[in-house]
Amino acid sequence: MVATKVTRLWKRSRGRLRVGSLAPVIAAVGALVVGAVMLWALGASPLHAYRVLFQEAFGSVDALASTAVKAIPLVLVGVGITIAFRANVLNIGGEGQMVVGGLTATVTALAFPRLPAPVLIPLVLLGGAAGGALWGGIPGALKAYFNVNEILSTIMLNIVAVQVMNSLLRGPLLDQTQVGGLSRVPQTERLSHSADLPILIGGTRLHAGVLVALIAAAAAYVLLWRTTLGFRLRAVGLSREASRYAGMPVRRTITLALALSGAMAGLAGAVLVFGSESHRMVTDGTTTGFTGAAGFNGIVVALFGGLHPLGTVLASFLFGGLLVGGNALQRAVQVPSALIVALNGLIVVFVVSTEFVRRRARLRPESPEGARDVGPGPEPAVEPEPLAAGTDLVEP
Amino acid sequence: VSKFLTVAALTATVASGIRLSAPFLLAALGETMGQRSGVLNLGVDGVMLLGAFATYYTVLQTGDLWVGVLAGGAVGLIMGLVTAIVSVTLKAEQGISGIGVYLFGLGVTDLLFQKLVGTPRPISSLPAFKIPLLGDIPLIGKMFFRHNVLVYAAFALVVVLAFVLNRTTFGTNVKAVGENPAAADSLGVSVTRTRYTTVLIGNMLAGLAGATLAVELGIFQQNLTAGQGFIAIALVYFGAWRPTGVLAGSLLYGMVAATVLAWKSLGIIPRGASDLAAMAPAVITVIALVVVARRFRQPAALARPFVRGL
Numbered sequence: 189m190v191a192t193k194v195t196r197l198w199k200r201s202r203g204r205l206r207v208g209s210l211a212p213v214i215a216a217v218g219a220l221v222v223g224a225v226m227l228w229a230l231g232a233s234p235l236h237a238y239r240v241l242f243q244e245a246f247g248s249v250d251a252l253a254s255t256a257v258k259a260i261p262l263v264l265v266g267v268g269i270t271i272a273f274r275a276n277v278l279n280i281g282g283e284g285q286m287v288v289g290g291l292t293a294t295v296t297a298l299a300f301p302r303l304p305a306p307v308l309i310p311l312v313l314l315g316g317a318a319g320g321a322l323w324g325g326i327p328g329a330l331k332a333y334f335n336v337n338e339i340l341s342t343i344m345l346n347i348v349a350v351q352v353m354n355s356l357l358r359g360p361l362l363d364q365t366q367v368g369g370l371s372r373v374p375q376t377e378r379l380s381h382s383a384d385l386p387i388l389i390g391g392t393r394l395h396a397g398v399l400v401a402l403i404a405a406a407a408a409y410v411l412l413w414r415t416t417l418g419f420r421l422r423a424v425g426l427s428r429e430a431s432r433y434a435g436m437p438v439r440r441t442i443t444l445a446l447a448l449s450g451a452m453a454g455l456a457g458a459v460l461v462f463g464s465e466s467h468r469m470v471t472d473g474t475t476t477g478f479t480g481a482a483g484f485n486g487i488v489v490a491l492f493g494g495l496h497p498l499g500t501v502l503a504s505f506l507f508g509g510l511l512v513g514g515n516a517l518q519r520a521v522q523v524p525s526a527l528i529v530a531l532n533g534l535i536v537v538f539v540v541s542t543e544f545v546r547r548r549a550r551l552r553p554e555s556p557e558g559a560r561d562v563g564p565g566p567e568p569a570v571e572p573e574p575l576a577a578g579t580d581l582v583e584p
Numbered sequence: 585v586s587k588f589l590t591v592a593a594l595t596a597t598v599a600s601g602i603r604l605s606a607p608f609l610l611a612a613l614g615e616t617m618g619q620r621s622g623v624l625n626l627g628v629d630g631v632m633l634l635g636a637f638a639t640y641y642t643v644l645q646t647g648d649l650w651v652g653v654l655a656g657g658a659v660g661l662i663m664g665l666v667t668a669i670v671s672v673t674l675k676a677e678q679g680i681s682g683i684g685v686y687l688f689g690l691g692v693t694d695l696l697f698q699k700l701v702g703t704p705r706p707i708s709s710l711p712a713f714k715i716p717l718l719g720d721i722p723l724i725g726k727m728f729f730r731h732n733v734l735v736y737a738a739f740a741l742v743v744v745l746a747f748v749l750n751r752t753t754f755g756t757n758v759k760a761v762g763e764n765p766a767a768a769d770s771l772g773v774s775v776t777r778t779r780y781t782t783v784l785i786g787n788m789l790a791g792l793a794g795a796t797l798a799v800e801l802g803i804f805q806q807n808l809t810a811g812q813g814f815i816a817i818a819l820v821y822f823g824a825w826r827p828t829g830v831l832a833g834s835l836l837y838g839m840v841a842a843t844v845l846a847w848k849s850l851g852i853i854p855r856g857a858s859d860l861a862a863m864a865p866a867v868i869t870v871i872a873l874v875v876v877a878r879r880f881r882q883p884a885a886l887a888r889p890f891v892r893g894l
Contacts, residue, residue, distance in 0.1 A: 230699055278679045330870070335877040339626065339679050340821060340869075343814045347866035355859035474807070484687060487680060524698040526806075530691025533630070536684030537666075540676040 212492050212503075215538035223531045232521035244516035245509030253392035257463070259501075259508030261286065261456040261479070263401040265486025266493060266500040267408045268324075268452030273495050274412060275445035276425035281327060281342025282453045282483030283475040284349030285320040289454025290461045290478060291353060292319025294361065294469045297379045297462070305382040312383050313400065313458050320454015321447045323349060328446030332439035338446065346483070350475045357471045375470040385463040397459040401504075404452060405497040411448075412497075421445055456482060480511070481529065488532050491539045507532070587850045591723070597846045598727045598839070603800065605838025606731075606738040607632070607793040611816035612823070612830045613738075613745055614789030619820055620749065621782040622762040622885035623671050626682020628790045629813025630689025631663045635794025637693040640804035641700060643707040652707075653734070653795045660791015663689075664784040672779045675889030686813070694806045701804070709802035710734065734796045739831075741789075746827040758782055762883035765890040775890045790816075818869045824880040833872075840865055 224234035245255050265282045272279040279285075296315030300308060327341035357374040364377060385395040412418040423431045424441045432438050460478065461469050471478060489507050493499030514528030587593065611628050618625045635656035643652035667685060670676045710732040714720075719729040749755040760768035761778045769775050790813065797812075798804060819837065823829025844861050847853045853861050 226695075230695075280679075280683060330874060334874045336870070336873045337821065337877070337882075340814075340818045340873055343811075344818060344866040344870045344873075347811055347814075348863045348870075351859045351863035351866075355857075358859065481687075484683060487683060491680065524695050526691045526694035526698065528691070530688050530695060533684045533687030533689070533691055536687065537670055537676070537681050538684075540681045540684065541670050541674040 211542035212494070212539060215492075215535055215542065218538045219531050219534040222534055223527065226527065226530070227521070227523060230523055232517075232523050237517055237521045237523065240516055240520040241510070241513030243513075244520075245513035249389075250392055251512065253389060253394040254512045255505065255509040256398050257393050257395065257508075258480075258511045259504040260397045260401045260459055260463070261482035262486055262489045262504035262507055263501050264404055264452045264456035264459065265482050266489040266504055267405050267497050268320075268449035268456075269486050269490035270493075270495045270497060270500055271408055271412065271421065271452070272324075272445050272449035273490065274425045275421040275442060276428070277328070277331065277442060277445050277449070278339050279324065279342055279446060279449045279453075280339050280484075280487070281324065281345050281450070282456075282486045283479050283481070284342070284346035284483070285323045285450040285453035286457035286460070286479045286483050287346075287349040287353050287475055288323040289316035289320035289450075289457030290469055291356060291361075291457075292316055292322075292454070293458035294376055294379065294461055297383045298361070298376070301380045303380075303382060305384075305386075308380060308382045309385065309396075309462070312462060313455060316454045316456075316458025316461075317451040318454065320457060321451035324450015324453065325443060325447035328443035328450075331446070332442040342446075346475060350473075353471050353475075353478070354473055357469065361469070363468070373470070374473075375466075376468045378466070378468050379462070381467075383462050384467055385459065393465070395463045397463040400455065400459055402501065404455060405501050408452070409497040417441075417444070453483060453486070456486075485511075485532055488536050488539075491536065588846060588852060593846060593850070595723055595726050597842045599730070600845065601835070601839035601842035602728065603731055603735055603838070604841050605834040606735040607796045607800075607812060608816050608819060608837055609738040609831065609834040610734075610741070610793035610796060611790045611813055612819040612834055613741055613827060614786035614793070615817055615820045616786075616823070616825055616827060616830055617745065617749075617758065617782040617789075618779075618786040619886055620762045620825055620883055621758045621779045622765060622883055622888060622890070623668075623779050623783050623786075624678040624682065624887040625667055625671070625685075625783065625786055625790075626679065626817065627663070627667060627685025627689065627787075627813075628682075628793075628816055629809050629811060630686035631660055631667075631787050631790040632794035632797070632809045632813045632816075633689040633693045633807070634659050634663060635791030636798040636808050637696060637794075637804055638791070639795040639798040640707060641696070643799070644701070644705065649708065649710055649799055653792065653799065656791045656795025656798065657788050658791070660788040660794070661784060663791065664787030667787055668780045668783040671783065672776055672889070675891070678887045690807060693804075693808075697804055697806065704803055704805060706802045707799070710799040732800070734792070734799070738796070742827045742831045749827065754778075754781075759883075761890075762885055765885050765888075766892075769890070769892055775892075779890075815865065815869065818873065821876055821882070822869065822872045824876055825883060836868075837865060840868065 227234040227237050244251055246252060265286065269279055269282065293312045293316035296312045297308065300311065303311065323345060327338045327345060330336040330341050331338040354374065357376065361376050363375050385397050388394045388396060388398065412422065420436050420441050423436060424438055428438055475483070485507060489500050489503040493503035510528055514525040517523045517527065518525055611632060615625060615628055638659040639652040639656035642655040643649055663685065670681050671678050712730045713733050715729040719725040749758065757768065757773045757778050760773060761775050765775045794809065797808060815837065819830055819833040822833035844864065848858055
């Protein structure tokens with residue numbers, strides 16, 4: 189009996205299992221194969237390298253804790269990307285939003301050094317989210333009201349954010365003990381102890397940021413599928429026209445989508461500062477020096493996780509492991525961890541080259557071309573809201 | 585400020601502005617071709633990095649600058665083929681696949697540089713070529729006619745591409761495919777072939793833009809381009825998808841960059857404010873995007889894969 193039931197279940201699930209849902213697995217395998225070729229070309233044994241990578245990422249409690257810590261910013265940024273993507277807005281500005289979030293959180297902590305931890309921690313996290321929301325809201329508003337392509341504006345704001353960070357950390361926020369010194373490391377003083385994210389498991393680096401990330405992911409799920417605002421976000425993502433006819437505030441929703449997305453990235457920036465071992469914000473002059481490229485890798489995990497918060501959490505853990513293991517490659521087989529950056533890029537290309545993303549997010553309904561193109565003549569001149577540049581990127 | 589307003593300083597700044605705008609110009613012109621045919625290539629920065637590294641490494645090995653530049657262009661062509669397969673044949677989401685190409689270029693060049701080169705070694709940079717007669721004109725000669733050949737090539741390309749886009753059948757096809765691929769297709773224009781051609785040209789130019797950077801700076805380092813490829817994409821919007829507009833944008837960018845550099849070295853900008861000055865180009869770009877978005881329309885089929893019969 190049980191056996192037949194199992195077979196029936198398997199058959200049914202197989203019926204539903206289409207190539208599309210296997211796409212991320214195929215993409216990952218493809219990237220690992222290319223990675224193996226690259227490792228081999230660089231004179232390292234691919235098998236040995238991957239064994240080391242896996243061992244260092246998932247092989248012990250310590251390894252798992254490091255992986256989880258690396259996954260935190262990925263979850264937060266990835267969930268933010270998911271929210272924006274569901275509203276049909278591409279947020280390439282995670283890097284800048286993380287930086288600004290880190291800065292506003294740091295400033296908040298500096299402003300209230302005496303507050304006790306139960307008050308200060310939520311406050312600095314809120315500060316970070318607010319900074320990120322601002323940095324995401326700007327391109328959101330520019331897209332909604334001025335028709336500016338959000339891909340370009342978010343990238344430009346990444347460049348602006350890094351310069352803001354550098355000038356603040358070398359100027360007003362500079363650690364006073366560094367002022368007289370010769371090297372002048374551009375960093376803040378050690379921030380208030382009450383703002384430290386508590387360590388969850390003694391002896392490891394696992395801190396409460398993990399909980400922040402999980403709560404944020406759950407909140408994003410509830411937002412998207414259990415609230416009116418979430419419905420609106422998804423409706424605008426599916427069809428801007430239909431949403432407008434239904435009386436939804438399309439422009440405000442687009443602005444909000446990018447602001448929320450930025451808030452998540454800002455939260456990630458705050459967690460990076462207060463979960464760091466040095467408990468201060470440091471710059472090496474680049475965004476990636478602070479973010480570890482999580483603003484870009486968040487796109488990878490969001491896609492890989494099927495643009496769903498739960499999938500994003502799982503994907504983040506996987507990619508967190510890839511990052512931790514990648515650092516070990518340098519020691520074990522003398523291959524720079526830049527390999528992981530390249531592999532992430534390949535995975536992005538592989539994932540979007542499949543039907544997967546389009547089908548999952550239903551961003552491109554069945555007829556991607558036509559409907560408007562063969563409509564009666566050109567009409568942009570009289571259109572009430574000219575379609576924004578980014579609109580056309582993903583909307584039919 | 586008076587130090588800056590001397591003839592010598594101004595001429596030098598204009599000359600360096602023109603030189604700095606060449607990589608932007610090459611990359612942005614390439615991107616213009618792709619976008620006019622409806623393909624958004626966000627991977628420019630990654631391709632520039634790959635082109636720059638290929639050039640740098642080839643010159644390091646062979647000592648021949650021109651072989652190096654060719655290598656940069658060739659790597660651009662290979663990446664163009666990849667981009668075309670992903671964007672045109674596999675119909676990927678172009679706003680994201682380009683980020684993948686960028687990360688790939690960023691990672692691979694860093695990886696190869698660390699593994700193959702290790703400690704940075706300079707290569708000889710491309711010598712300036714003084715155009716006979718014109719280069720001897722006082723001031724003007726110094727500003728405009730004493731650059732390396734790649735700089736002249738970049739500026740000549742503006743004329744060439746403007747001619748191709750506006751005066752040839754191929755150019756008309758490119759624009760038709762970018763505006764209304766279904767109509768172009770029904771008239772027998774191959775959307776796929778047209779887009780493959782523009783993407784290949786575009787990425788080759790991105791590779792050459794990287795090559796230009798490498799032979800001008802004479803070095804390579806991790807993330808050498810520092811986002812210049814992304815700015816080049818913004819310049820296409822800035823230039824409203826026209827080669828001449830892109831020229832204006834690139835020149836503006838080069839001049840602003842050269843002025844900031846000159847002011848820094850002359851001490852006009854205090855040390856603390858130099859970070860803020862460095863964000864000026866990005867801020868200007870965002871403002872320019874607002875202005876352009878209000879006045880010009882992008883190619884109607886931009887970033888939309890073509891599926892026949894839908």
